[in-house]
Amino acid sequence: MSGKYSSVKLRVEAKRKLEELQLKLRLRGIKASLHEILEKLVEIGLENEDTLVEKLSGKEEAEDPMLEMLDKPMDWKLKDTSVTIDKHLYGE
16 A cells, blocks of 8 residues: 545445444454445455446346246247146146
């Protein structure tokens, strides 16, 4: 480290969360100052830029593909009921 520091303004809630993170790290045996935690978070943000962009853009996380398929089922052109689905799928 170069030993030079700069000030960063945080909302009160963000500072509380940062302190909470610091406490959780201490409970795991890791002693780190708030500025060390912020520096590490910046490094993690640079390493995971796509995730950071997604979080900052406000876009929701991608929906589970299986749930998407249930919402928009494919038309198999079969006229049946759930009672006969096994017959169509497994030939029983």
